[in-house]
Amino acid sequence: MPHAAAGAPGGGGPCRLCGRGLTDVFVDLGMSPPCESYLTADRLESPEVFYPLRVWICAACLLVQLPSHIPAQDIFSDYAYFSSYSSSWVEHARAFTERSIRRLGLGRDSRVVEVASNDGYLLQHFLARGIPVLGIDPAANVARVARDRGIPTRVAFLGEAEGATVRAEFGAADLVVANNVFAHVPDVRDFGLGLAALLAEDGWLSIEVPHLMRLMERSQYDTIYHEHFSYYTLLTAQRVLASAGLAIVDVEELDSHGGSLRYWVRHAELAGEPSAAVEAVLAEERRRGLHRLDGHRGFASAVDKVKRDLVTFLATAAEEGKRVVGYGAPGKGNTLLNHCGVRADLLPYTVDRSPHKQGKFLPGTHIPILAPEVIAVDRPDYVLLLPWNLRTEITHQLAHVREWGGRFVVPIPTLAVI
Template sequence: MTRCRLCGSATLASVVDLGATPPCESFLAAEQLDLAEPAYPLHLRVCTDCWLAQIPPLIKPEETFTEYAYFSSFSTSWVEHARTYVADAVERTGLGPDAFVVEVASNDGYLLKHVVDRGIRCLGVEPSVNVGAAARDAGVPTLTAFLSPETGAEVRAEHGPAALVVANNVYAHIPDVVGFTQGLRALVADDGWVSIEVQHLLTLIEENQYDTIYHEHFQYYTVASAIRALASGGLALVDVELLPTHGGSIRLWARPAEAAGEPSQRVADVLAREKAAGLQELSGYTEFSARVAKVRRDLLKFLVEAAESGRTVVGYGAPGKGNTLLNHCGIRPDLLAYTVDRNPYKHGRYTPGTRIPILPPEQIAADKPDYVLVLPWNLRDELIEQLAFVHDWGGRLVFPIPELSIVEGASSKEVTA
């Protein structure tokens, strides 16, 4: 990668190099285990002109999202997050019964079903055939397509302009950030709203969340770089919310530039935090690689010592972020016997690169392992509650990020390794 995909600058500085890994959602069937598996460099760099952090666009979205393994509805807390969001958005934007709402990357309809329940006309734009079909089965109107300026214009021509366009956890997933933003502008009414949720680079850096760097995520935003990205499509940021989701996200409220007005004080406050953290200069990025290396060493030390002492360790969850962690650390079934996941799509498959089997969640209670390594650490509170039964036989939960910690006993006492 030689130029920034947002501003075209050639001044890109290395942040962290995680080596080469397979695409994080390319789970393997048993018959694929003896076949070659492609791996691609995973090297995060930051543009020193617009400060957009990014990885090379080595994989086309069509390769990942046509058949997709992630179904949002399998996370209880994520469904509740969507319900709360819809209620708040209706109040903020004054959506009435005649409004039209579009969600881009609407997955299995986990969010728009709350819009449907309110009797508000809506449409999901979802590129993955399998999850889009699940949304339609659930009663959520869904178009199977990638968003582009042309797609946005076609939807607008057929359905009218949208009072609200939602783009949650997709703004990082598209290599053509300018074209995608232009697509958002094509969808939204001239006096409408665009709402975007995306992981905050500030917390990614501060909390060592390097496993959220994977090939599906082409860029990583601060509010400052998001303002530049939105402007490329004729949108202006008017407000921002800091969210705990995915370890720390930002919810960006934008409007067409001609209707935006002055941004809120919260925008200024978050920009000041980012500047204080050094994220508009190289000093904010220089120590990250060393802290990533420590996460790897600490986790490997724990797993090796557990194996040598005869203690069993299994995983919980098979998220994309978990595959970045497993591949970067070089973890194989000798250190992690298997992992489990609530998504039946993944059962009987294997993690990309590391070839760890994925089983149904009931396997944990059947085997009673000594430790359960929780890979979707961003659902920490939800999973500590769901996995409380592990303590019944003296088992313990292990969280690898932001630093290795072990949850001891039913009291959830935490010990930092």
């Protein structure tokens, strides 16, 4: 359960939303390196910095959060994640585009801005429909790829000042999209004000973010890493957005990233009453105790079980002479492997479709990242799916593994061999 930390009150620093000193630990995953700090071979003999992965919960506003041990500029300015390498995520973006155009009546006179637009995986679909778009992303290397696709992209972190600048230069946005970025910002209040500044008076904001309720329910502790500063229930998301004069008017439950919510948001003065879906999600959170501090208990025990099961499986496979390799090099995989103490003796390599990761090594564990084609040559007994949220897509891509009797291992929510 959340427990008071030893030492002086406020051991986790001030809450990033309400400013109260953080005294209650949600879960402690020990020490880990930044999850996207992939290593080149010449760095393997150099020291590596590990930071605490101790997650706190504010006893006042209930925001679950990780202190900003690493400046956001150091994490996101040169980023290793390119969204377009997941075909299912690109399709998710395409479907969202079509639904948004119908729902909001968007056309050639509309404006769409995406925050954390990455390599243009989503805005390309709006652009293809003739709708003016603008991306905002802090990673210059990723923004360059988007620009090469013809998608105008600003290299910047969003805050109130940047939002006002974009609005003055590009115009107010009829739709602002913020997919999987809400958890990535250390200054949630300034970020909220930036979103509000971008948004036309009668515009819509769409935010997708993993749901803390599902994270707890499904033991998804590997989604905790240093670039995820906050972990939201619908209640705490409402509180953050309200600080910027924004209100959630509708919500959709999504399967993406193990269970996410899509908030539909407007300026508070135009929001009206929230939908029945908003009330239903809040009611379920309340029923599970997540609107109280003591309702966040028990997660550490679930984390310990995931660790024990994975380590036992890998050790038993090694004793039996079975070969287990990994698929994917996502941030969540690095949290999992470092927390479990897995190294190359139990997982000799992993593979990834992104050429930006191939030839490098996972942070902390130093497990090599190879091209996916290696699996067909090596013919391992098991393939451990580190991006378990993409299991359908990956098992389809690797259907040939079954030809030699190979099987897939999914570590979360409970270890399963399929």
